[in-house]
Structures are given as structure tokens and as C-alpha cells.
Amino acid sequence: MISRDLFDSYQLLTKWNLKREKLRQAFTVYAGMERENWKNIGVDKVTFDVKEIRDQLIPVLHKDQISSFSTQNIKAWAIHLVEKTKEALLDTVLPFNENEVSFLECLEYHKEIRPEFISADPAFCRRISDHPLLQWRIQSREVKNKG
Incomplete structure (x- = not known):
């Protein structure tokens, strides 16, 4: 994990009063x-390098x-x-959770x-359905599976 990402994740997850449900949706x-x-996403990916922290993070901290x-x-x-x-x-x-896994499996296996697996909010669902990167991800998986 990049040192600034570690620091930002720590700050967001421990210092800010974020809405858990919205954060889970965004993370998913x-x-x-x-x-x-x-x-492959897991807490084992949360690591650090002292040199990187000293050289890249410390200089930008208060x-x-x-x-x-x-x-x-x-x-x-x-x-x-x-x-x-x-x-x-x-x-x-x-x-x-089960619904989040269903959302991710639909992306991966069914393109x-x-x-709607992760939210009942129609506006949120529209934004996610139309998201360019998710659209691209589906198309790139279709091409990859055909080739």
C-alpha cells in the first residue's frame, strides 16, 4: 500500500463520521x-515501507x-x-456481504x-449502471473472453 493511501485510509476510516452503508456501496x-x-482484496494488503513513509508521506504532513x-x-x-x-x-x-458478492459476481461472470444488489435508491442505481469505467470493464471482459 502506498504510504499516502495508508494515511488517507486511516483518516477516513477512523477520524471521519462517514455513513457506513454509503461507504460500503462505494467500496464495493x-x-x-x-x-x-x-x-484478492483483503486487510493483508495494508502494509507500509518506512523509507516511503519518511520520503513521501512525512514531508506533506502537518x-x-x-x-x-x-x-x-x-x-x-x-x-x-x-x-x-x-x-x-x-x-x-x-x-x-452476500449482496455485494452478488453485485461483483454479476460484473465478473455475467458482464x-x-x-440493485447493493442499493434500492433509483438515482444511485442509474449512476452506477451508467458509470463509464464499469461499462468499459464489462466490454473489456467480453472481448477478453471471446479472444
Whole structure:
């Protein structure tokens, strides 16, 4: 996981008061857009590299975000971020529930966008059905399966 993604995920999942249902919907739709198979999404992907955090994340943080820039303190801080992010992921968006799996399986195996599996909101369902990346994902899978 890229250090900024780790920090952003930690902030969103632990510091913001987001609507859980909406977050799950967004996470599920995003999983359907990903090139990587949604079945491979898991908390084991939440990792860090001390050098990357020191070189790419620390310079853009406010100085009160981390008390010391020593490698040992950065590592301890990153371990805390990873642990809390994993806990929040498991509490908020993972594992996928039965309806979310149905939505993702329809995309993958049937080349159908079926947002009604994850929402009863007609406006949301229209936006998801018309989403260009999901449309492209279905078309690219059709071409891949024909070839």
C-alpha cells in the first residue's frame, strides 16, 4: 500500500463520521472497477515501507501528526496506522456481504451491472449502471473472453 493511501485510509476510516452503508456501496463499486480481482482484496494488503513513509508521506504532513522523525518512531507510528486501518476495514467494509458478492459476481461472470444488489435508491442505481469505467470493464471482459 502506498504510504499516502495508508494515511488517507486511516483518516477516513477512523477520524471521519462517514455513513457506513454509503461507504460500503462505494467500496464495493470501486472493487468492481479495479483491474485486480475483487476476491484478492483483503486487510493483508495494508502494509507500509518506512523509507516511503519518511520520503513521501512525512514531508506533506502537518508537523503535529507525528512526534519524531526517527526511523524507530516512524515504524511504530506506521504499525499503529496499519493496525487501526485493518480494524476499521474489517469493521466497516470487509468482508463483502452476500449482496455485494452478488453485485461483483454479476460484473465478473455475467458482464452485468446490477446495482440493485447493493442499493434500492433509483438515482444511485442509474449512476452506477451508467458509470463509464464499469461499462468499459464489462466490454473489456467480453472481448477478453471471446479472444
